[in-house]
Amino acid sequence: MEIEILERLIAHEVHCANFEDEIIRTPGAWFAAAPAVSLYQSANRAIRVRASSGNTKTDALQIAAFFKQRNMTAVVDLDSISEEQGVGIELRRIGITPVYGNTLWMKYAGANIAVPHNSEIEVVQFEKPARPNQIENWINTAVHEDIGTYEEDQWRLVLAREAGRSENTLYEARIDGEIAGACDIFCWDGWGRIDSVITLPKYRRQGVAAAMISAAVHESLSAGNSVTYLCTESGSPAESLYRKLGFEIWGVNIFRRHMG
Secondary structure, three states: OOHHHHHHHHHHHHHHHHOOOEEEEEOOEEEEEOHHHOOOHHHOOEEOOOOOOOOHHHHHHHHHHHHHHOOOOOEEEEOHHHHHOOHHHHHHHOOOEEOOOOEEEEEEOOOOOOOOOOOOEEEEEOOOOOOHHHHHHHHHHHOOOOOOHHHHHHHHHHHHHHHOOOOEEEEEEEEOOEEEEEEEEEEEOOEEEEEEEEEOHHHOOOOHHHHHHHHHHHHHHHOOOOEEEEEEEOOOHHHHHHHHOOEEEEEEOOOEEEEO
């Protein structure tokens, strides 16, 4: 990935995940800190890690110290520049190690998108600002089913902050008047990021996700965004769906998450 594109992606990711909370920019890293949603790692991490002191061991220790002072697990997203400069090597030496699994970044490659013709699926795009009852229903749909009580409380707070931003457009899919799924798209600085794509179990394999993503891409293109992207696990069923909808691989592990 070209450096200019990488830098823009870093800025987009920080604004998308951090909800405008504190972002501390130092020569060695950008540190995002959102204490209210401390379990949401993407809002509490170091990104844009760079060798800055002339001693990569010192750089790594400074990153570790940021999290230690706040009594937080270190979450560090390293990119190709971080690795080329050797900061990743030093982080791994002090116990901040890679998280296993591959994250696939996919970018929409078409000039337009065809909305799937499933007349049973209605995709509703919420007006801004969305009404409180709409946001509540959207959050209820988007909450993961396999998380514990405390994690669910945190995730609900994350989703509430996500839903309340002017840069986010919320979508809800319905079948026979019942909610079947939800997703949203974050649009900022000419780019759009699709996120929180959820289909309720009883409605899976019926084209719900495809319908919502198509609507989000259409909105992004209509808004003039030059890039529309999303993330998924490499080799997942979602990857196959996104390919069918016109997305192509942008990169694998553009940011390799480290924790320790």
